[in-house]
Amino acid sequence: MSRIRVIGVGPGTLDYLTPAAQRALACARVLVAGQRHLTYLARDEQKTFVIKNNLAAMVDFIRAHREEGVAVLASGDPGLYGILNYLRRHFTPEELEVIPGISSVQLAFARLAMPWHDALILSAHGRPAAALVNLMRYQGKVALLTGPGTPPNHIARLLVKGNMADRKIFCCCNLGYPEEEILETTPDELADKDFSELNNCVMVIIDENQLALCNSGN
Numbered sequence: 404m405s406r407i408r409v410i411g412v413g414p415g416t417l418d419y420l421t422p423a424a425q426r427a428l429a430c431a432r433v434l435v436a437g438q439r440h441l442t443y444l445a446r447d448e449q450k451t452f453v454i455k456n457n458l459a460a461m462v463d464f465i466r467a468h469r470e471e472g473v474a475v476l477a478s479g480d481p482g483l484y485g486i487l488n489y490l491r492r493h494f495t496p497e498e499l500e501v502i503p504g505i506s507s508v509q510l511a512f513a514r515l516a517m518p519w520h521d522a523l524i525l526s527a528h529g530r531p532a533a534a535l536v537n538l539m540r541y542q543g544k545v546a547l548l549t550g551p552g553t554p555p556n557h558i559a560r561l562l563v564k565g566n567m568a569d570r571k572i573f574c575c576c577n578l579g580y581p582e583e584e585i586l587e588t589t590p591d592e593l594a595d596k597d598f599s600e601l602n603n604c605v606m607v608i609i610d611e612n613q614l615a616l617c618n619s620g621n
């Protein structure tokens with residue numbers, strides 16, 4: 404039985420699409436992806452399925468077409484708060500071939516020239532933002548994938564409300580795109596910023612006191 408390829412396509416532009424991902428894309432006869440990725444990666448002769456709020460239908464479609472050569476495209480890396488989590492509920496590891504991609508979190512930390520082995524990585528997609536912000540209380544370094552309904556200004560207000568206004572924030576938006584923007588700010592400043600035009604953001608949230616404590620000693 405053919406394996407289903409799950410391809411990480413990076414944060415959004417061809418610059419961060421790996422050669423391995425390009426080869427896998429070239430072989431696929433059937434692509435399953437969000438409209439944003441299909442628009443710039445699908446070729447006319449490929450069959451496509453658009454992922455929206457239809458994950459059960461997506462699994463049926465993959466099963467129906469898998470012998471033709473199916474590739475599921477994931478933004479960034481498929482295993483970091485991506486489609487792989489859902490696919491693993493329906494397919495065994497042996498049925499899947501995962502091609503890693505460059506995550507938006509990797510690109511954010513690269514832009515900041517900051518190591519990230521010590522970061523807690525969280526996602527606001529479908530999770531209560533207040534509970535997530537509470538998890539940040541005792542962390543020196545957090546990367547947060549903001550989600551629909553939880554833009555950075557909303558998170559900033561929760562940080563202020565939770566007595567974490569002393570954090571330093573880097574708001575890394577539209578990474579890899581021409582309109583990329585990286586803003587160094589504070590929760591108070593960010594709380595009033597309008598994010599209606601900037602919806603693709605990774606927040607890096609630093610508590611310098613806790614970082615200093617972690618890095619002190621022998």
Ligand SMILES: C[S@@+](CC[C@H](N)C(=O)[O-])C[C@H]1O[C@@H](n2cnc3c(N)ncnc32)[C@H](O)[C@@H]1O
Binds near residue numbers: 506603605
């Ligand atoms: C469903 S998650 C998928 C994360 C993905 N698997 C990864 O490794 O980057 C989508 C979130 O990733 C972040 N994201 C994806 N592409 C981005 C980009 N080009 N710039 C900034 N953030 C991005 C945003 O927080 C977005 O809401």
